[in-house]
Ligand SMILES: *[C@@H]1O[C@H](CO)[C@@H](O)[C@H](O)[C@H]1NC(C)=O
Ligand SMILES: *[C@@H]1O[C@H](CO)[C@@H](O)[C@H](O)[C@H]1NC(C)=O
């Protein structure tokens with residue numbers, strides 16, 4: 605292989621893959637959500653995004669990962685996760701005040717961008733930014749290792765998957781989903797989404813889907829996002845590392861570990877899409893559609909547009925927060941392969 609060709613491969617791997625849920629997972633979440641949004645919500649979102657194509661949410665689902673990788677977007681990197689400082693596998697839990705950090709986390713960012721997406725005071729560019737963050741972050745929050753501080757969300761747990769040396773985080777984000785689906789193009793995501801929609805409509809998820817959105821209200825986005833993070837974080841103890849870190853390093857994770865994890869990956873991607881569709885419908889009906897209606901008080905005007913009211917009180921930096929800072933905003937080590 606010429607070194608130029610190799611460099612191009614490495615570069616394309618860095619751009620396409622190795623992101624929070626990889627591009628496949630995020631686009632799949634978006635396609636599932638597109639199925640569940642009302643026609644008014646869809647028309648609003650298409651207008652905001654200036655995209656009337658059949659992939660209007662999937663097209664921007666990984667924008668936030670590309671943005672965080674630029675020097676202009678580095679400030680937003682803490683929005684992609686919450687570092688739950690629990691103790692897996694014996695104890696898993698999320699505590700917003702303990703875990704979010706004063707520069708913000710997925711939960712505060714979801715609250716902020718929910719507020720901003722529905723706020724009539726903002727420019728169309730700001731509303732589009734808010735919607736793009738929401739489409740991405742409702743996906744990230746369902747990935748168990750985006751709700752875990754241990755070893756920087758598993759980024760520092762070196763493992764072997766299907767013959768490749770990589771880390772546990774990137775296997776959950778990218779390589780296990782791609783192993784299941786066999787690609788990461790938008791058409792692969794649409795196909796996976798169709799399968800998951802079938803499971804929700806009339807298959808194995810039918811009886812539980814209502815519980816995925818139970819209690820979700822736009823008026824308390826911190827509570828909803830904390831519930832989603834807590835739900836995903838529980839899998840860190842039960843599925844991601846039920847026997848601790850060392851047990852993951854005794855051999856190739858494919859096929860035994862993969863077989864134990866892939867059902868949870870499918871479930872979490874389905875949940876992300878179903879919740880996102882419902883969240884956007886609620887955002888549209890309770891904020892956007894109400895705006896300008898006579899007699900409706902503009903509740904948005906009570907909020908700080910920078911979302912500072914949503915942040916927990918500052919605390920001294922913990923070891924986990926210092927470890928995250930040492931990664932300088934990057935989520936995943938440079939991957940030198942694609943599986
Ligand atoms: C919307 O998209 C169209 C075609 O893709 C483009 O020509 C137009 O400039 C865009 N409008 C805005 C406001 O970005
Ligand atoms: C809310 O969004 C704005 C615009 O992107 C950003 O400047 C601000 O830091 C965000 N606040 C929180 C709490 O995420």
Ligand SMILES: *[C@@H]1O[C@H](CO)[C@@H](O)[C@H](O)[C@H]1NC(C)=O
Pocket residue numbers: 762937
């Ligand atoms: C894990 O792998 C990375 C990249 O190959 C390497 O830099 C790091 O030292 C390894 N960590 C441990 C604990 O082995």
Ligand SMILES: [Zn+2]
Pocket residue numbers: 623624625750773777935
């Ligand atoms: Zn990730």
Ligand SMILES: [Zn+2]
Pocket residue numbers: 623624625668669684740744
């Ligand atoms: Zn992300």
